[in-house]
Amino acid sequence: MSAAAPDPAWLPAPAFRALGSRRVLVAGTGSLADTVHTEVAAACAAFGGAAVRAAEPDGLVQGCDLVFRVRPGHLGELGTEGFYLRRADARTTVTAAAPHGLLHGLFHVVRLGEAAFAGRRPRERHRPALAVRMLNHWDNVRVHPVMGQVERGYAGGSLFWRDGAARGDLDRVRAYGRLLAASGINALAVNNVNVHEEEARLLTGRLGEVADLADALRPYGIRTHLSVTFAAPVVLGGLPTADPLDEAVRAWWAETTARVYAAIPDFGGYVVKADSEGRPGPFAYGRGHADGANLLAGALAPYGGTVHWRAFVYDHRQDWRDRSTDRARAAYDHFAPLDGEFAGNAVLQVKHGPMDFQVREPVSPLFGAMPRTRLAVEVQATQEYTGQQRHVCWLGPMWSEVLRFRPDGASRVGDLADALVAVSNAGDDPWWTGHPLAQANLYTVGRLGWRPGADPHGILDEWIELTFTPERTGDPGRLRDGLRAVLRGSWRTYEKYTAPLGVGFMVQPGHHYGPAVDGYEYSPWGTYHFADRDGVGVDRCRATGTGYAAQYANPWAELYESPRTCPDELLLFFHHVPYGHVLHSGKTVIQHIYDTHFEGVEEVEEARRVWASLAGLVEPGRHARVAERYEEQVRGAREWRDHINSYFFRMSGVPDAHGRRIH
Ligand code: GCW
Numbered sequence: 193m194s195a196a197a198p199d200p201a202w203l204p205a206p207a208f209r210a211l212g213s214r215r216v217l218v219a220g221t222g223s224l225a226d227t228v229h230t231e232v233a234a235a236c237a238a239f240g241g242a243a244v245r246a247a248e249p250d251g252l253v254q255g256c257d258l259v260f261r262v263r264p265g266h267l268g269e270l271g272t273e274g275f276y277l278r279r280a281d282a283r284t285t286v287t288a289a290a291p292h293g294l295l296h297g298l299f300h301v302v303r304l305g306e307a308a309f310a311g312r313r314p315r316e317r318h319r320p321a322l323a324v325r326m327l328n329h330w331d332n333v334r335v336h337p338v339m340g341q342v343e344r345g346y347a348g349g350s351l352f353w354r355d356g357a358a359r360g361d362l363d364r365v366r367a368y369g370r371l372l373a374a375s376g377i378n379a380l381a382v383n384n385v386n387v388h389e390e391e392a393r394l395l396t397g398r399l400g401e402v403a404d405l406a407d408a409l410r411p412y413g414i415r416t417h418l419s420v421t422f423a424a425p426v427v428l429g430g431l432p433t434a435d436p437l438d439e440a441v442r443a444w445w446a447e448t449t450a451r452v453y454a455a456i457p458d459f460g461g462y463v464v465k466a467d468s469e470g471r472p473g474p475f476a477y478g479r480g481h482a483d484g485a486n487l488l489a490g491a492l493a494p495y496g497g498t499v500h501w502r503a504f505v506y507d508h509r510q511d512w513r514d515r516s517t518d519r520a521r522a523a524y525d526h527f528a529p530l531d532g533e534f535a536g537n538a539v540l541q542v543k544h545g546p547m548d549f550q551v552r553e554p555v556s557p558l559f560g561a562m563p564r565t566r567l568a569v570e571v572q573a574t575q576e577y578t579g580q581q582r583h584v585c586w587l588g589p590m591w592s593e594v595l596r597f598r599p600d601g602a603s604r605v606g607d608l609a610d611a612l613v614a615v616s617n618a619g620d621d622p623w624w625t626g627h628p629l630a631q632a633n634l635y636t637v638g639r640l641g642w643r644p645g646a647d648p649h650g651i652l653d654e655w656i657e658l659t660f661t662p663e664r665t666g667d668p669g670r671l672r673d674g675l676r677a678v679l680r681g682s683w684r685t686y687e688k689y690t691a692p693l694g695v696g697f698m699v700q701p702g703h704h705y706g707p708a709v710d711g712y713e714y715s716p717w718g719t720y721h722f723a724d725r726d727g728v729g730v731d732r733c734r735a736t737g738t739g740y741a742a743q744y745a746n747p748w749a750e751l752y753e754s755p756r757t758c759p760d761e762l763l764l765f766f767h768h769v770p771y772g773h774v775l776h777s778g779k780t781v782i783q784h785i786y787d788t789h790f791e792g793v794e795e796v797e798e799a800r801r802v803w804a805s806l807a808g809l810v811e812p813g814r815h816a817r818v819a820e821r822y823e824e825q826v827r828g829a830r831e832w833r834d835h836i837n838s839y840f841f842r843m844s845g846v847p848d849a850h851g852r853r854i855h
Contacts, residue, residue, distance in 0.1 A: 198364065199628070201371050201631050201635075201659060202635055202655055202658040203370065203374055204661050205238060208238065208239065209235075210301075210308060211241070211308070212235030212239030212241050213241045215244070217244045217252050217259045218243065219248055219261040220247070221291075222291045223291075224290075224295050224411070224413055227411045227412060228295055229245050231298055244256065249261045253283065258284045258286075258308070259283060259284070260286045260294045261286070262288055262293075264289055264290070265289070266287065266289040270288060270317070270319055271320075273290075273292045273319070273413075274293050274296075274318055275300070276315050276316065277297065277300065277315070277316045278313055279309070280313075284309060284313070286298070286301065292378075295373060296373075303654055320376065320642045320643075321642065322610060322612050323611065324498075324568070325376050325611070325641030325642065326377070326460075326613045326614075327573075327616040327637070328381045328613055328615050329380065329616045330343040330345065330383075331352050331382065331383055334356040335355060338702075341355075344704075346581035346582070346619075347574075347619030347626040348626065349620045350619060351620055352382055358398075362408040364620070366409075368409075368618065373412035373414060374638075375637070375638030378413055379416075380416060380417065380616075381460075381500075382394070382416060385419045385465040385471075386465065387471075392421045394418055395418060395424060395428065395452065399451065399455050402456065403455040406456045406458070415459070416459060417461050417462065417463055418459075419462070419464070420463070421472060422464060422466045422473050422474065424445075424448070435474075435477040436487035442487065442491075445490075445491040448491070449492055459495070461498035461499055461500065461537075462488050462497070463499075463500045463502070464484070464485070464502060466484055467481070468505045469508050470508070480530065480533075481501065485501040488538075489536075490535065496537075497537065500539050500541045500613065501534075501540055503526070503527050503556075503558060505522060507718065510717075511716070512720060515738075518732060519546075519718030520546040520765075524556075527542075528557075528561045530565070531564050532564035532565065538566065539566045539568045539610055540558075540566065540567050541613055542558045542568065542569060542570060543556060544556060544571050545594075546740070547696055547719065549576055549578075550577055551687045551691060552761055552765070554762055555593075557740075557748075559599050559605045560599025560605075566610045568610060569605060569606075569609045570615070571587070571637065573615060573616055573633045574616060577699060578683070579825065581625060581626040583686060583821075583825040583829075584629050584821075585683055585686040586633060588633070588636040588640070588651055588683075589648050592646070601745075604644070616634070617630055617633055617634055629818060631655070632655050649680060652680065653676075656676070663809055663810055663811065666808070667809055670809065671810070674802050674806045677799070693761060693763045693764040693781065693784070694764050695721045695764035697712050698711065698836070706828060706831060709723070709839045721764070723839075724843065725845070727770040727781075728769070728771070728781070729764035729767050730765065730767075731766075731768045732766045733767065734749075759776075760777055771844040780846075782846045786837055786849075786852070789832070789836050796822075796829040800823075800825070807819075834855055837855075838855045
């Protein structure tokens with residue numbers, strides 16, 4: 193496959209058949225209405241329908257099977273992105289209050305296929321629950337000596353930059369924007385939150401490159417954002433300080449931001465990683481995070497922009513001997529006291545768990561603790577800690593658990609948040625995501641942002657139906673069942689053969705792929721499991737541990753406080769227990785470790801078998817790529833199983849109750 197023809201992913205041409213074989217009216221003005229018309233016209237040219245274009249629908253709807261129209265009067269009920277869908281008198285009508293809603297309506301009709309044109313359909317309202325559904329690209333302009341072109345990227349190079357220069361493949365960027373729009377994404381930050389020297393210049397000298405990307409993404413309703421360094425006034429502006437309360441610093445940000453908006457009128461705003469893992473921030477000047485965020489919010493406010501300020505702030509130079517410092521506590525300790533101090537156009541971007549995208553973590557206690565602050569939930573579509581797109585690990589169920597978590601027992605995280613942000617897993621790979629099945633993660637992010645309460649299995653089915661439309665001529669039932677079988681449970685399978693019971697971080701240092709139980713045990717990063725001959729886990733309870741459990745409201749604080757009530761899957765996150773501790777499942781911790789690791793490998797072997805059985809039903813190139821990755825996943829899962837089981841057998845001396853081979 194050439195770079196010019198990347199995989200169509202969830203928008204293969206035949207997915208447009210139902211719509212494209214109809215007579216379709218697109219009524220509305222502006223660039224997004226033009227996009228809808230272009231899409232409809234292309235589909236109709238391919239499948240024999242007819243596309244009619246008008247500013248107003250009057251008099252033209254007769255004889256049309258599908259009508260797209262704008263009714264600004266519905267803005268209150270629909271917002272700019274929502275739409276009504278209705279079918280009556282043999283005509284399907286998508287009504288939006290603004291053209292952006294028409295675009296979402298278009299992709300909804302595509303998802304429905306023939307069902308959009310059958311029977312009657314009383315008016316349904318569709319409207320995104322979260323205003324912002326954003327991707328963060330951790331793309332570098334220059335190849336970083338350690339992190340490469342894309343930090344934690346497992347899908348080839350960057351879509352935007354190569355070896356220090358803009359790639360200039362704007363058709364590919366446009367195609368990417370189209371896919372993202374069809375999943376519900378409406379915002380994208382183009383560069384790594386670790387803003388190095390060259391990347392800093394995207395804000396000033398290289399702004400034109402960002403404007404080009406914004407031009408390519410705009411037709412699909414995606415606003416462009418930029419990660420900036422807090423030290424920009426010093427490194428770019430030549431000022432002696434970046435102190436957020438300094439007048440010259442304020443003026444510099446105001447002028448710089450004005451120039452950004454002159455180049456990109458609908459610019460979304462800034463993303464900032466400050467005072468985190470060595471990045472500059474307000475602490476250097478004795479100022480707080482609200483001072484820092486509000487400085488940038490102030491510069492963006494006149495233009496309607498937003499600053500996404502990351503809450504990933506912790507001590508990455510801690511002494512492993514010091515048992516009182518707990519990295520899990522850090523985000524809450526830093527930010528909860530600042531509730532109410534952030535500007536209205538500042539969004540605090542919080543990783544979904546208190547640590548760092550591990551396969552199992554509790555939900556961050558910041559959700560629910562900052563009622564007067566706008567919050568974004570940050571998830572990681574790029575599978576840094578979940579198999580790096582060599583392993584199948586569909587994260588929909590995990591993200592859904594986060595979004596449905598009720599911090600105070602009442603409202604859900606998905607209702608409390610303003611935005612869902614995902615670190616992108618896409619690159620210049622022909623399948624976009626390295627592993628073709630990792631496309632399901634990218635698709636799921638957008639759909640969950642639209643509807644955080646949605647059943648993730650329903651989203652997965654949508655992805656399957658759309659992506660494999662061309663293959664549906666074979667044996668669609670068997671193909672769908674096979675895909676469900678390998679994807680639905682893949683997150684839990686991954687959890688089974690890797691770090692057990694929420695303990696986290698047993699990966700090889702640096703690149704984070706593959707097992708190293710003690711890889712971070714004596715490191716400064718604050719990621720320890722404290723295994724010894726008697727037991728394992730981190731005591732984070734209030735009574736005897738670090739007190740992290742008390743950062744939650746009830747019922748959670750109480751539930752997590754005691755090993756008797758703590759859910760099994762988080763036991764080692766909250767408690768240090770003996771290997772003989774009996775779980776709610778009835779098994780001891782050590783036997784659970786052995787059993788899940790044997791099972792996890794068996795599940796991967798079974799998934800590989802199921803995938804092999806789909807040969808002939810899936811396009812050969814795609815089938816081969818996935819089959820090849822399954823070989824690596826099976827190898828990797830066995831490696832994990834044997835490391836973990838041997839380690840805990842040697843530590844505990846407790847044999848496996850079933851006498852299986854442990855090394
Ligand atoms: O998970 C860690 C990653 C870093 C990343 C950091 C962050 C961009 O290992 O590569 O840096 O999180 O989220 O800032």
